[in-house]
Amino acid sequence: MNKKEIIELLSLKDYTALIEKADETRKQYKGDGVHLRGLIEFSNICKRNCAYCGLQAQNKNIKRYRLNEDEIIALGKKGAELGYKTVVLQSGEDDYFNRERICKILKGLKEFDLAVTLSIGERLKDDYKAFKDFGADRYLLRIETTDENLYKKLHPNMDFKNRVKCLHILKELGYETGTGSLVGLLGQTVSSLADDILFYKELNADMVGIGPFIPHPDTPLRGELNKENFDYAIKMMAITRILMPDINIPATTAMETINPKGRILALQSGANVVMPNITTTEYRKHYEIYPNKICLNDSSDKCRNCIEGKIKSIGRYVSQNKGFRND
Ligand code: SAM
Numbered sequence: 001m002n003k004k005e006i007i008e009l010l011s012l013k014d015y016t017a018l019i020e021k022a023d024e025t026r027k028q029y030k031g032d033g034v035h036l037r038g039l040i041e042f043s044n045i046c047k048r049n050c051a052y053c054g055l056q057a058q059n060k061n062i063k064r065y066r067l068n069e070d071e072i073i074a075l076g077k078k079g080a081e082l083g084y085k086t087v088v089l090q091s092g093e094d095d096y097f098n099r100e101r102i103c104k105i106l107k108g109l110k111e112f113d114l115a116v117t118l119s120i121g122e123r124l125k126d127d128y129k130a131f132k133d134f135g136a137d138r139y140l141l142r143i144e145t146t147d148e149n150l151y152k153k154l155h156p157n158m159d160f161k162n163r164v165k166c167l168h169i170l171k172e173l174g175y176e177t178g179t180g181s182l183v184g185l186l187g188q189t190v191s192s193l194a195d196d197i198l199f200y201k202e203l204n205a206d207m208v209g210i211g212p213f214i215p216h217p218d219t220p221l222r223g224e225l226n227k228e229n230f231d232y233a234i235k236m237m238a239i240t241r242i243l244m245p246d247i248n249i250p251a252t253t254a255m256e257t258i259n260p261k262g263r264i265l266a267l268q269s270g271a272n273v274v275m276p277n278i279t280t281t282e283y284r285k286h287y288e289i290y291p292n293k294i295c296l297n298d299s300s301d302k303c304r305n306c307i308e309g310k311i312k313s314i315g316r317y318v319s320q321n322k323g324f325r326n327d
């Protein structure tokens with residue numbers, strides 16, 4: 001598929017055939033198993049000011065929290081007890097969690113035979129190396145957009161080239177590396193979305209997470225939600241599945257935030273992973289990347305059962321392995 005063909009597919013108004021093809025490809029290469037990854041949102045403290053993100057340092061309207069190392073390990077244990085084979089540790093870019101602290105957490109989590117994914121932003125190569133040595137298996141770092149000018153506008157004091165470099169380092173160090181995009185940013189074009197897909201392919205990403213942009217009222221990008229972002233995100237996912245048939249693709253929480261059936265529709269359009277939240281209920285509402293996030297008042301047990309029910313309702317099942325790309 002070349003760029004022109006990707007643009008044509010992204011521009012389709014009726015994209016039924018596209019998602020059918022993506023679903024067939026998913027079935028052929030990944031089967032009907034859905035991998036669950038338990039998401040731990042362990043700190044909403046962030047030194048960055050990404051223009052779209054509710055956690056940005058300049059937002060004074062959120063209550064900041066940070067779990068300590070033992071609390072994070074305890075949540076991992078709870079996740080393992082709930083049957084999760086993987087946990088994802090996500091936070092803002094919080095320098096409290098230096099190399100030593102993250103390594104301590106990894107060591108603790110590895111006692112429970114969990115695969116561990118980190119999603120804690122840009123770090124030095126030596127940090128990434130130490131995390132790998134202490135057992136981190138995967139790393140998620142979305143490129144967000146490959147349009148360098150747009151990237152610059154949205155990410156003050158950040159450097160697009162460094163983000164790309166981080167992704168290459170992660171690949172080199174042997175992480176299963178995840179990237180992805182925010183879809184529907186003001187100024188983002190269909191041509192740049194096509195470039196995003198070609199970027200995933202060129203990087204040979206092992207995971208690609210695509211989510212619709214949802215405006216947060218306490219950020220510079222506040223405003224009306226554009227419902228079309230959902231359709232573009234689904235089309236992006238479907239095309240990515242067709243181009244990269246064996247990778248892992250999550251049905252993202254943001255999809256379900258703007259469409260009540262969002263994660264199910266995503267699972268039927270190429271996705272094969274879901275990341276239910278296992279963060280303690282009292283903290284969930286403070287990890288407000290965007291408004292109206294789903295499951296804010298639910299417990300981790302409830303989320304586990306709810307998602308399993310949804311997966312079964314479409315004739316799929318919860319996979320029992322760790323869900324590496326080549327499993
Ligand atoms: N700090 C880490 C990083 O930079 O990779 C991870 C945390 S960050 C909150 C996780 C993801 O949230 C980002 O990669 C971004 O795509 C997504 N996100 C942030 N603001 C959003 C918004 N308003 N709507 C949808 N997704 C958003």
Ligand code: FES
Pocket residue numbers: 046047048049050053054055056057091092093
């Ligand atoms: Fe840091 Fe969003 S600006 S996590």
